[in-house]
Amino acid sequence: MNFFTFTFPAYRPGLLLVSGMLFLIMVWLTFSAIPPNTNRPFPRSSTTIALADDSTKLYLPDDLEASVWAESPLFFNPTNMDVDARGRIWVTEAVNYRQFANKPETRLDHPNGERIMILEDTNQDGKADKSTVFVEDKDLISPLGIAVIGKQIVVSAAPNLIVYTDENGDDKPDKKEVILTGFGGLDHDHSLHSLVVGPDGRWYFNVGNAGPHLVTDKAGWHLRSGSIYTGGSPHSTKNEASQKSDDGRVWTGGLMLRMNPDGTGLTVLGQNFRNSYETCLDSYGNMWQNDNDDQVATCRTSFLIENGNAGYFSTDGTRYWQADRRPGQDIFTAHWHQDDPGVMPITENTGAGSPTGIARYEGDQLGAAYRGMLLSAEAGRNVIYAYWPQKQGAGFALKRQNLISSLSKDNVNYKWNETGKDARMWFRPSDVTVGTDGALYIADWYDPIVGGHAMHDKKGYGRIYRIAPKARRLVAPPLDLSTIEGQIDALKSPATNVRNTGVSVLRQRGAAAIPAVRQLLTADNPFHRARAVYLLAQLGPEGRRQVETLLKNPDGDTRMVAFRALKAVLTPQQLIPFCGMLASDADPSVRREVAIALRDVPMVDCREALINLVKRFDGQDGWMRVALGTALDGKKAEVFYPELRKLFPEAPGQWPEPMASLAFETHPRAAVSDLIMRANSPAVSKQGRNQALTALAFVQD
Known part of the structure; x- marks a missing residue:
């Protein structure tokens, strides 16, 4: 697969005010920043895991252990995950990935459309034992994102952002609404990606540079965005740069977007990405993303400043970086237009690779050393990177570590168009997320290759790893949302969209x-x-x-x-x-x-x-x-x-x-x-x- 197309209750106010003054004094004394992490390497060992198709070692910190939480045939070809308040994992499948190149007769095929799967560990033994098809829909063509927001399940499947609503909790949609449409990138990796609820309650999501993106929100506001980029799919033959949206501004390439839950208030928060697979928000409201490069070892992991321009194209979207490269510029500087005005600093160059899902770990269940960790899945180099963001001026510095990998050493020689002959290199993490139990869950696309839109695994095999501490057993806690105590517990959940339920x-x-x-x-x-x-x-x-x-x-x-x-x-x-x-x-x-x-x-x-x-x-x-x-x-x-x-x-x-x-x-x-x-x-x-x-x-x- 190629996730990133390398081819180019009333209260008493008086009492509240009196007690509040004393309470806020306490807050002044206790509210402090995230303590800095020394970024020291974790001692790592390997865990041998017996799987249906092979035997794999995962290298991870000594105090953590890995297990296969779920694998095919419970689901196939996972592209994205989310977690609900019951601790279940929801998965988007891409079995019919790039149908124009991967013919149905040569691979696993779902003729009635892609599926959204619900996976559940009913006996809390650390392994999924139940799989439910939530929906199978021909409008879902290789969907790249899912968000479970209470009764609403939001699926990103270009050209549509679809909201399914399960009113009665029977794990079947009672209503389907295309809340936004007009995104470019049908059956294309540079298209519409996953959505997340921010700490302000609004919905945040991003799109890749396979425009044009011609979208009208529920209030009638028009987004018009494009660039010089075409190709990668027979559906992406036309695009147009320098288009103005209703705010009078020209937005270019991949975009970061925000809207209200009712589909109004569509706003651009960042632009000029290549194909950021996912953007996560932490509880401070900081936006974090990774992005792939143009075959030149310049992938990035970045703090995204609001209204930030990541610099992939020229400002108006009419030129690639090669046309704008000046004498003396190194490739990384030129690739992200780092010497141009209006372009934000690119926090870290991760080299060659195929970055995918991203998440921030805000819980305490793994141990104090892991709180605040930024996780970035890297499908090309078979690894989950970890960062502990450090404030630097008005931004952040990032220094990566290989946290979890199928290889004992960093795969620095990764090439996007090479097939992995070593089965250890078939570990292709497409997403990483945090469960309500505080464990990490890693979706593995599992394929010999992730470049050039290729998919060599014809069985659609996939799996989900669970990463948990060795020293204690993690269990998904029951959440009673009918009580204020249960609502506060939900607010404290390590799972991003579950906390929004609270x-x-x-x-x-x-x-x-x-x-x-x-x-x-x-x-x-x-x-x-x-x-x-x-x-x-x-x-x-x-x-x-x-x-x-x-x-x-x-x-x-x-x-x-x-x-x-x-x-x-x-x-x-x-x-x-x-x-x-x-x-x-x-x-x-x-x-x-x-x-x-x-x-x-x-x-x-x-x-x-x-x-x-x-x-x-x-x-x-x-x-x-x-x-x-x-x-x-x-x-x-x-x-x-x-x-x-x-x-x-x-x-x-x-x-x-x-x-x-x-x-x-x-x-x-x-x-x-x-x-x-x-x-x-x-x-x-x-x-x-x-x-x-x-x-x-x-x-x-």
């Missing part, structure tokens, strides 16, 4: 849920604390007031989460006072979020906040640079340039780094003469002159 019912309680939710603000687990902040903001005026007090918390992560939580429930105009208050914050991540929030605020309302943000900019932080570029989007850059010159009155040849960096990032017409002077100044370094020339090349006529 959020949904607690939100319905309104202010009556505040006492129970705020107890989590002093929880030991910082992810639980972050979830409580987001939920409090959704519990009416009193909940929002409590979140507002956290904007003055001594911990930067707390202030950042509180600001994001308020941003999710307030209008841009209502958020302006908080932007002004935090524009000079000591934590770069807080200032980053303020800058992003100012994009659609008129200059007259945010001038002072922008000035304060610029005053704190060091000129070297690429994440903060692109955030400030977001704040100065469009005509605001022209209007603000005189303010920049007041702040930095030096001659262009003597500009300090903040001025040079912002002139490069925003490149307004008003800066042309200054940029020409700087490009010609012998006092400026070669790198500085190149930066000025690049900025001139991006000035709009």
